[in-house]
Amino acid sequence: MSNVKMFCDALPNIPWQEKPADVTAPVWRYSENPVIDRNPVEGVARIFNSAVVPYEGKFIGVFRGEQVNGIPYIYLGRSEDGIHWTFDKDKIPFVNEKGEPFMPVYAYDPRLVKVEDTYYIIWCQDFYGASIGIAKTTDFKTFVRIENPFIPFNRNAVLFPRKINGMYTLLSRPSDSGHTPFGDIFLSQSPDMEFWGRHRHVMSKGSNWWESVKIGGGAAPIETSEGWLLFYHGVTGTCNGFVYSIGGAILDKDEPSKVLYRCGNFLLTPEKWYEERGFVPNVCFPCATLQDADTGRIALYYGCADSYVGLAFTTVDEVVDYIKTHDNAGPTDHEVGIR
Numbered sequence: 001m002s003n004v005k006m007f008c009d010a011l012p013n014i015p016w017q018e019k020p021a022d023v024t025a026p027v028w029r030y031s032e033n034p035v036i037d038r039n040p041v042e043g044v045a046r047i048f049n050s051a052v053v054p055y056e057g058k059f060i061g062v063f064r065g066e067q068v069n070g071i072p073y074i075y076l077g078r079s080e081d082g083i084h085w086t087f088d089k090d091k092i093p094f095v096n097e098k099g100e101p102f103m104p105v106y107a108y109d110p111r112l113v114k115v116e117d118t119y120y121i122i123w124c125q126d127f128y129g130a131s132i133g134i135a136k137t138t139d140f141k142t143f144v145r146i147e148n149p150f151i152p153f154n155r156n157a158v159l160f161p162r163k164i165n166g167m168y169t170l171l172s173r174p175s176d177s178g179h180t181p182f183g184d185i186f187l188s189q190s191p192d193m194e195f196w197g198r199h200r201h202v203m204s205k206g207s208n209w210w211e212s213v214k215i216g217g218g219a220a221p222i223e224t225s226e227g228w229l230l231f232y233h234g235v236t237g238t239c240n241g242f243v244y245s246i247g248g249a250i251l252d253k254d255e256p257s258k259v260l261y262r263c264g265n266f267l268l269t270p271e272k273w274y275e276e277r278g279f280v281p282n283v284c285f286p287c288a289t290l291q292d293a294d295t296g297r298i299a300l301y302y303g304c305a306d307s308y309v310g311l312a313f314t315t316v317d318e319v320v321d322y323i324k325t326h327d328n329a330g331p332t333d334h335e336v337g338i339r
């Protein structure tokens with residue numbers, strides 16, 4: 001097996017479980033999944049599609065909470081071990097740049113990414129149609145919304161954890177306003193997190209059967225000696241509706257719109273009761289990873305059936321090897337993505 005380096009901090013307290021002897025797949029589930037069950041806090045029926053980071057020796061996260069009135073919002077959660085979580089009862093109190101309350105109409109599928117000294121929350125919200133919202137915080141007490149990066153419609157965005165060639169870099173999936181029956185991953189850059197441009201195509205849907213309908217960024221890419229390791233979601237259609245699986249790709253370090261390797265096989269697909277059964281059956285929706293530079297361990301957080309949060313594990317050596325061995329990147333993947 002290769003010896004791939006991750007350019008990130010050591011995280012000795014990363015949640016972890018060794019790979020069970022009977023698992024042959026490159027990613028394995030936590031035996032006690034789901035880690036967040038239904039009705040986790042008063043007024044919230046389900047938490048799923050959520051993102052976490054290490055913080056002050058513990059863990060903190062932004063969680064998609066479906067309120068009992070059906071409207072999704074983002075809630076803050078804290079954990080000592082990355083597995084057992086407690087949540088604030090109130091929604092994250094977003095403010096505008098003057099410090100005045102500025103709550104989105106609704107908010108879902110949050111990502112949480114630290115770039116330099118600032119934590120950015122990126123989510124899907126209403127902006128005269130589904131679009132991307134961003135807020136920043138340095139202390140998890142004040143959450144300041146900044147300019148929306150894109151006009152509608154776009155329902156899925158993920159920020160890289162550092163500037164690339166001096167530019168903030170965001171993956172997103174332009175779409176229509178609803179449960180889009182199409183979609184590719186694009187990349188956009190910004191010098192200041194306000195003005196976005198240099199748009200590039202990254203990957204198309206459709207090259208593999210399990211991701212034939214649409215794809216979207218998942219966890220913030222992890223910088224490795226092989227390139228940016230991206231866990232993303234891929235959707236296929238069946239006579240009974242969509243199925244969301246987790247895929248893996250490796251993007252060029254300096255020009256991440258170029259896909260170096262793209263796994264022809266899914267890394268994880270709905271198989272367990274909590275992935276197959278729920279508010280929306282057959283959904284595995286990755287939103288975050290934790291990683292430890294010293295051991296190469298990766299813990300992957302994913303939404304399950306729009307009802308629960310699950311945790312899965314791999315190592316950077318194992319997953320990169322698997323992606324490279326099963327590479328099925330096509331010609332449009334390898335392009336810079338300008339036409």
Ligand code: BMA
Binds near residue numbers: 049108109244280285
């Ligand atoms: C997508 C998003 C996700 C959701 C998924 C499956 O379009 O809305 O929030 O998990 O559909 O319902």
